[in-house]
Amino acid sequence: MGKLVVIEGLDGSGKRTLAGVLTRQLVERGARVTSRAFPRYGESVHADLVREALHGRLGDLTDSVYAMAVLYALDRQGAATAIRADLATHDVVLLDRYVASNAAYGAARLHEDAGGRFVEWVRALEADRFGLPSPDLQLLLRVPTAVAADRAARREQTEADRARDLYEADRDLQQRCAEVYDGLATSGWLGPWEVLDDTSDVKISALLDRLFCR
Numbered sequence: 001m002g003k004l005v006v007i008e009g010l011d012g013s014g015k016r017t018l019a020g021v022l023t024r025q026l027v028e029r030g031a032r033v034t035s036r037a038f039p040r041y042g043e044s045v046h047a048d049l050v051r052e053a054l055h056g057r058l059g060d061l062t063d064s065v066y067a068m069a070v071l072y073a074l075d076r077q078g079a080a081t082a083i084r085a086d087l088a089t090h091d092v093v094l095l096d097r098y099v100a101s102n103a104a105y106g107a108a109r110l111h112e113d114a115g116g117r118f119v120e121w122v123r124a125l126e127a128d129r130f131g132l133p134s135p136d137l138q139l140l141l142r143v144p145t146a147v148a149a150d151r152a153a154r155r156e157q158t159e160a161d162r163a164r165d166l167y168e169a170d171r172d173l174q175q176r177c178a179e180v181y182d183g184l185a186t187s188g189w190l191g192p193w194e195v196l197d198d199t200s201d202v203k204i205s206a207l208l209d210r211l212f213c214r
């Protein structure tokens with residue numbers, strides 16, 4: 001049975017970049033690795049609805065933190081069988097965002113913290129009710145909010161179809177989200193966490209030791 005490793009962090013923090021670095025390093029060491037990113041834009045109707053909502057095209061649906069969270073959760077539920085199948089055939093299944101993104105962004109939108117009602121509601125919905133596999137390790141890519149915002153802004157100018165969405169453009173939301181992420185990591189929400197200060201910080205051998213108890 002493979003290990004489910006999740007990368008979490010703010011918009012523009014470098015999660016996708018880190019997923020690439022980690023995948024290369026793990027493959028070089030002979031691990032069978034597969035990766036996915038949530039939301040699954042272009043693959044799931046729920047993810048596509050999320051994208052429309054994040055760009056203000058679904059009326060007042062975006063205003064509802066709970067409605068948005070249900071869309072994200074349904075996208076993940078639709079991938080649960082595939083994730084389990086991946087875990088059966090790979091050493092590492094790497095996810096760019098998972099359940100903790102829902103907890104962090106929703107709680108931040110509601111001005112709640114990691115110990116608040118919303119975070120517990122997400123856990124009950126996605127872990128208990130939908131039965132999504134628990135992560136073996138959650139990596140929090142913790143870069144300063146201003147750095148993440150600058151990277152997201154630069155990417156908007158250099159990549160097609162990457163206009164910043166409503167969450168990405170909201171610096172106060174991102175700041176509160178960073179605080180909720182810190183709380184989730186400190187409390188070991190949904191499983192173990194490791195905090196990385198930047199992509200250069202990845203100690204791949206330590207990570208492998210931790211994952212495979214060597």
Ligand SMILES: Nc1ncnc2c1ncn2[C@@H]1O[C@H](COP(=O)(O)OP(=O)(O)OP(=O)(O)O)[C@@H](O)[C@H]1O
Pocket residue numbers: 009010011012013014015016017018151152154155198199200
């Ligand atoms: N360590 C780094 N130093 C400088 N630039 C970086 C670094 N990591 C990523 N970037 C750049 O920052 C931008 C955002 O990176 P990336 O797409 O990996 O972030 P992300 O966290 O996956 O973003 P999102 O959640 O918004 O999709 C990209 O243009 C990427 O090339």
Ligand SMILES: Cc1cn([C@H]2C[C@H](O)[C@@H](COP(=O)(O)O)O2)c(=O)[nH]c1=O
Pocket residue numbers: 011038039072073097098099101102103105106167168
């Ligand atoms: C998976 C997931 C994401 N979010 C938030 C985080 C981002 O601001 C947007 C879209 O994600 P992307 O990485 O920029 O494509 O949605 C969330 O609130 N809940 C989730 O489950």
